[in-house]
Amino acid sequence: MSPELPRLSLATVCVSGTLEDKLEAIATAGFDGVEIFAPDLVADPLSPAGIGDRCRDLGLSVDLYQPLRDIDSTDPERFAANLRRADAAFEVMAGLGADTVLVCSSVSPDAVGDPDRLAGQLHTLAGRAHERGMRIAYEALAWGRHVDTWDASWRAVRDADHPALGLCLDSFHVLARGSDPAPIATEVPGEKLFFLQLADARELSMDVLSWSRHHRLFPGQGGFDLPAFLAPVLAAGYTGPLSLEVFNDVFRQADPIRTAVDARRSLLALAEEAAARGAGTDPVGTTPPAPTGTAFVELAAGPELGRVLRALGFSRTGVHRTKQVERYEQGDARVLVNAAGADGSAIAAIAVESPDPAASARRAARLCAPPLPRTTGPGEADLAEIAAPDGTSVFFCRTDGGTGTDGSGPVWSHDFVATDEPRAAGTGITGIDHLGLTQPYDAFDEAVLFHHSVLGLAPIADGEFAAPFGLVRSRAVADEARRVRIALTVSLLRRGEWSPAVADPQYVALATDDVLATAAAARDAGVPLLPVPANYHDDLAARLELPAELIATYRELGVLHERDEHGEFLQVCTELLGGRLFLSLVQRTGGHDGHGWADAPVRMAAHRRSRIGRAAVPV
Amino acid sequence: MSPELPRLSLATVCVSGTLEDKLEAIATAGFDGVEIFAPDLVADPLSPAGIGDRCRDLGLSVDLYQPLRDIDSTDPERFAANLRRADAAFEVMAGLGADTVLVCSSVSPDAVGDPDRLAGQLHTLAGRAHERGMRIAYEALAWGRHVDTWDASWRAVRDADHPALGLCLDSFHVLARGSDPAPIATEVPGEKLFFLQLADARELSMDVLSWSRHHRLFPGQGGFDLPAFLAPVLAAGYTGPLSLEVFNDVFRQADPIRTAVDARRSLLALAEEAAARGAGTDPVGTTPPAPTGTAFVELAAGPELGRVLRALGFSRTGVHRTKQVERYEQGDARVLVNAAGADGSAIAAIAVESPDPAASARRAARLCAPPLPRTTGPGEADLAEIAAPDGTSVFFCRTDGGTGTDGSGPVWSHDFVATDEPRAAGTGITGIDHLGLTQPYDAFDEAVLFHHSVLGLAPIADGEFAAPFGLVRSRAVADEARRVRIALTVSLLRRGEWSPAVADPQYVALATDDVLATAAAARDAGVPLLPVPANYHDDLAARLELPAELIATYRELGVLHERDEHGEFLQVCTELLGGRLFLSLVQRTGGHDGHGWADAPVRMAAHRRSRIGRAAVPV
Structure with a gap:
């Protein structure tokens, strides 16, 4: 590996399995190093030295041992006991061959609020580490009792002023609180940046602790601007590994090799994007895709x-x-x-x-x-x-x-x-509007990142709708000019035994400038168009106050009609052609940028009816 | 049915499937009536009259059509259009044979803030309904733009002063905001209480809209005091149906008949408890259980x-x-x-x-x-x-x-x-401490209610832990005296293909007053005790500062040790005896009321190792 290229690390918390499964997966995906999460080590039968040997056999360095919690204390006896806990952690680290430990800001009721006293205790802790040739990377948890922002953690580290004490910056804790990472570039000397943990997340309105522990994502899968976070950290002079610490309920139970590969792709794409903005070295070294x-x-x-x-x-x-x-x-x-x-x-x-x-x-x-x-x-x-x-x-x-x-x-x-067949006159289809692809449950967030980084199709819309057999989450990806669009969907919960829905439906949406003409021609030629319930059109007429004549045509052809502030999205679907595939005819007006999700529950119920061959009116 | 007994209704949103599946399930479970959710009707091929006939064939009355949203408006043209939408809903209701429609407080930017103007518009709406012999049940959404509490909705209804306008009270909207329901008993005349929707929920710190739309539960499954809500409503003179409107991601995709039965059990148990507190009639009519x-x-x-x-x-x-x-x-x-x-x-x-x-x-x-x-x-x-x-x-x-x-x-x-076999000397086992039962994914909340209402085992503890192969949610139920305890667990996400965990583990925890003596005797007699990693005991020694001699004994016997503010919980597990069953020896001191969840991840990793017969040290 070229020396300027970033080292890539993955925390064991990111993937499923026992520590042994995790290390194998992280090595298989090609990572350079690993963060060992203490509870993973505690449940492992190998000694710390045995785990360290195993990592090196797999080509992984142990870049961080984590976490050491609630170290500072207003109670001197408690602080002394905490230092003994730290000594035990240093002993584990010596076995592992790790020289850096993550210390989180305390959440305990006895956490030290006085800045000078806190700096003093951190100085003492760093001294103990220094004696063993080890370092403390101090991190502000977003829900820390007194220290809960990166600048508060930096003030504590600066005031403690010990060579074995530096900062750990976690993008989640910084960005979830809406803090500006830009001043890091000028305020923190590079040699004081001991470690960097990267995580993305969707914007969710829930308490930050639950958000952090359950819903983090790999960079590029959520809504955080990670390149804007990474750039100032690199500008400050950080030279350590780029590491991911992502607590995610889905990743915790998914195939760990697959998750680790997804993780590495995420870091490569992030570093590439940061390099494109002038920060660090691009590890991918190719032109980003521009699908036409x-x-x-x-x-x-x-x-x-x-x-x-x-x-x-x-x-x-x-x-x-x-x-x-x-x-x-x-x-x-x-x-x-x-x-x-x-x-x-x-x-x-x-x-x-x-x-x-x-x-x-x-x-x-x-x-x-x-x-x-x-x-x-x-x-x-x-x-x-x-x-x-x-x-x-x-x-x-x-x-x-x-x-x-x-x-x-x-x-x-x-x-x-x-062929020598004569060209058909056509029905007005002009191209492919988009594809609809149901994703495997464990691969939804991976798919979004894959389509963006590998194919150049960026997320353009998120949705969630109540389908007849359970909630569906959706995300559309497209190029800037909307020449290639894919609508990705997934059940919000993995389906169980009671699943009469069409399994993993897929469709090809064909573009037309006049869906009524195209659909009428198709119907006349015998294409099996999907019947849409009269109740839908009654409701549509009431909601949008459409003329009765148009509604009558809609009824005949099974038109689904969505309107937003930009324009209209008209759609006619075929019946299922095989177990799960259908085609649809789509007309957009006024720059409507949607994918028919508002009407998807109606369409899904109709497809299920046609699939099970149930009569329209049960007897 | 006795006339004093409450009528029981279920909203179609509570269960999975198309409207046809839902109605069949609701009737099968023995409900008297149904709330029809408009999107369910819109996706159904039957006309409103056909749906009404279907309900009556199934023995169900259509107690409510819902919802009609965002009716009032500061824009007169918009208000006129909204009234036309309402007329369309009345037309649907005439077909259904429903006389009451739910109108939610508006969330729209053009919602009317002025109380007099709002009362006037509601009066106008009620007049339109009255002409058709119908009624408006007005409900405050907890996130309504101006009207977001039950008393605000009551002021609007009182001021509008129309016989066809009354209140719909939804326990979720009232209790999620922490409002006191007690004044309902004296402030609202019974004839103005047109409808009652009941829902429970776990305490979650997230925005109330997401909480409401995804995580409601049937009464008795969450943390709300529903009897304390129901009592003042009945005291006010409400005589309509007890209905459940529960939006829940799990129920939305589970077997609808099973969900509907769970729902009915919930209402019966709630009405029983309210009757025990002096409100309404007990529909169960038996003595609540007291397991001994x-x-x-x-x-x-x-x-x-x-x-x-x-x-x-x-x-x-x-x-x-x-x-x-x-x-x-x-x-x-x-x-x-x-x-x-x-x-x-x-x-x-x-x-x-x-x-x-x-x-x-x-x-x-x-x-x-x-x-x-x-x-x-x-x-x-x-x-x-x-x-x-x-x-x-x-x-x-x-x-x-x-x-x-x-x-x-x-x-x-x-x-x-x-048998004529001589009694063995025993190893100090005194009884059964508790059972550990993994629940089917879709049945976890149902199980809690079942154990409480049918067996008299109330929830005493909730937990969630990161197991090696995914998060696990847990809930313990017990009688007051802790003579019968069951620890229920479930994977937080239904497990997918990558699931090397022990599937659906179960255990019997046997009580002893001296787990070290009992475990030593068992080991000497050849019971296969589960080895616990040395790292666990090293960590335990550092955390609890236990004497080295005790730790040495713990290592030998594989003791897991948890401490809380009350006392200690010591546990020794056997290896798996068959594919998923094990026994454990449990000693409690100082009134520790736990079930070993803190150490469960270590135990689960150890059981997985022993199950796949992996050597302690991989080669």
């Missing part, structure tokens, strides 16, 4: 899907040279139908247009995106293929007709032999 | 468990007349080992001593506890048997030696033929 469109969507589906696409006005423009794949096109919407191994329809792949597909693939590899093995026939395009967290394949393709061997059309398209 | 001890615990397990019990100093005192069941005893600890169908050990049943078992069984039936079919051989005791939410059987037995046919010992014991 969707080259194609590949559906794993039987021939009946091809019939639906034709009825929707698509033309079958090509047949794959070697595989059971057909190419359908209308406007800028390109859909491949892959009949191989399709038992039930699903979105198998999305191809994102990139100005430099090879560079995009290199970037994905550096950001720990798992590459997929690919068999390419003679003369076929060698497309880089990676796996998204939900298992969907992602291809990178050239936008501008980077050409195949015969010089015409984009490379990927040259795997197809053109 | 644990008659026995029955384990489904093979003969190896009998060997462990003997090594623990138990005597085999009886063999069942007709079944493969053996009875073991030591002190007041009575354990049955049932070899029938045992593939893996588990707690099959608990027998609770009751002064009047038949009355306890009648009570359980009135509180919707599912009875279990039971085959009784000739001459065998006919014990009433019901199923707890986790599937464990519960028996009710006579305490006082209510005798069998030959006049000796309690009835249940007469199914056993006494």
Whole structure:
């Protein structure tokens, strides 16, 4: 590793399992070091020296032992007992081979409020550590009794004035309180910054302790501006590891290797972004992605899907040279139908247009995106293929007709032999509006970070809605120009035994400038459109005061209609085409930037009805 | 139904599914009526009249249609549009056959702040309803823009002064804000109380909107004093239904029939408790339970468990007349080992001593506890048997030696033929301290209410701890005298694919006055005691400053030691005996009232190690 590149560490609290599981996962993900959380060590059968040896065998340094709580005390006897506790921690650290311990500001009723006395006690503690060649990294908990901001912790460290005493800065504690991190750059000397813990979080209105202990996220998954936090810390001269300390209920019970890989991707992307703002060294070293469109969507589906696409006005423009794949096109919407191994329809792949597909693939590899093995026939395009967290394949393709061997059309398209079928007139579909992908429960936050850092699709909207069979959380990601959009959803609670909902639904939303015309043409051609209950349209008419004639058309075609301050979002869905896939026709007006979440519960109930083949009126 | 008994209603928002699923579940659970939540109706294919017919076919009256939001407005045009929305709701209600609609206080920026103007607009609205023979039940949302307390909503209703306008009181909105409900009894005339919605909740420090929309509970499952809320409402003269409006993330995705039964049990128990305090009529009509001890615990397990019990100093005192069941005893600890169908050990049943078992069984039936079919051989005791939410059987037995046919010992014991084996000396076990039962994810809150209302075991402690494979929530229930204790636990998130933890662990904690002597004797007799890591005892020594000699004994025996302000809790666990069952030896001093949750993560990691047979030191 280049010496200027940051060392990356992960706290054992971030991942699930026993200490042994955690260390294996952290090493597998390629981290340089680890923070050992004391309760993980206490439950482990290995001695501290044995754990230290295990870390070194795995290529991990023990960058921090944590935490030592409630050290200072207004009661001299209690303070003496606390120092004995600290000595026991130093003994553990000697075994581990760790030289830095995290000391949190006290939350105890006997915490020292007087600044001079606190500085004195911290000086004493640092002296004990110094005798053993160790260091104290002092951190302000956001809910500390007297010390609860980074500047209060800095005043205590400065006044204590001991070479073995420095600061630990935790982005959560700083940003959750709305403190400005910028002055760190000038107020704190770099050599006094002993450790740096990074965590993101969604904005939640709950007490900060619960927020901190349950809902932290890896940088890039929440709402904090982490680059703006990291930059002043690096500017101050911090040279230690970038470490993540993320308490998260979901990560605590998820596959630890997967979580650790997600964590490392997060740190790499954060350091890259900070470097782009002039702070520190970029460890990724590639150009951030700039997707320029969707080259194609590949559906794993039987021939009946091809019939639906034709009825929707698509033309079958090509047949794959070697595989059971057909190419359908209308406007800028390109859909491949892959009949191989399709038992039930699903979105198998999305191809994102990139100005430099090879560079995009290199970037994905550096950001720990798992590459997929690919068999390419003679003369076929060698497309880089990676796996998204939900298992969907992602291809990178050239936008501008980077050409195949015969010089015409984009490379990927040259795997197809053109059909001699006449072009269909079409129904007004102009392209792909967005994809809807249900995420595996444990991978939702990972997916948001993956799409942003690897594909260049940033979060643009968050939602939560009460679906008939449980709450659903949603997050949409898109490029700046909205050329590529994906709506990610997940059940708020992992589904149990009673789950009559359509499992893991997926859809392709097709764009049209006149959804009423497109849907009418599709219906006339036999596309199975999803019936929408009359109650919905009665309610819509009452809410939006729409003309009766329009409502009548809506009823006929099953139009779902959302309005916000920008414009309108009109949508017509097909029935399920296979177990969980459907198509929808989407018209946006006035810059509406939504994804149909307000109407999703109605749509989900309707899809469930059609799936179980229940009569509209039960008898 | 007796006319004085309260009518019981359930809001469709309380249960999972489409409206059709919900109505079926609510009827199956035996409710009298239903609140129809507008979004449930909007997604349903039946017309309002069809839904009304369906309700009546199911024996349900439509007691409320809800909600109508943001009616009043400072903008006259907006107010006119809102009245048109209200007319549409009246039209729906006419179809449903509902005469009362819930109107929430407005949260909109254009909400009317001036009391006279608000009263005027509510008067106008009530007039429109009155023309159609309908009524407005006006409710203060706790986060309403101007009207956010019950007394503010009452002032508005009083000032509007229209016979078709009354109050809806929701216990959540009142109690979450800490308002005193007592003055309702004298300030509000009964005929102005149009509707009553009941909900409980845990104390959580989060914004009240999120708390209300995600974490409500059925009465008896949370921390609110619902009888103290219900009493003044009934005293005021309210005669309408008792209805539950509970937004809960878990209930939203759980089996709706099960949730509806839980809901009805909750209302019955609440009405019973209010009646005991002199308000309203008791719909249960039995004596509340007063458990006086644990008659026995029955384990489904093979003969190896009998060997462990003997090594623990138990005597085999009886063999069942007709079944493969053996009875073991030591002190007041009575354990049955049932070899029938045992593939893996588990707690099959608990027998609770009751002064009047038949009355306890009648009570359980009135509180919707599912009875279990039971085959009784000739001459065998006919014990009433019901199923707890986790599937464990519960028996009710006579305490006082209510005798069998030959006049000796309690009835249940007469199914056993006494062995002629000599009584073992014992190891100091005096009885059963408590049981540990992991609950199914969806049934945790239901279990707490079941144990309280049906068995008389009230919640005494709540906890949450970070176990190696995810967070665990815990709740202990016990009788006042602590003669029967059960520790209920559940994973905070339903476990996914990566779940190397011991699944659904269960244990029987056996009481002793000297755990060191009992554990040493057990170890010497070959009981497989669970090794506890040296790091745990090093940490314990540092934390509690215990003498080295004691720590050495702790290490040998694997003692877990917790201390609180009352006293000490010492515990020694066995290895797993089968896939998920273990025994523990527990000593309490100084009135410690805990259940070993602080040390549970260490114990769980140790059990996982022993379960997967991993060597203490990995190679």
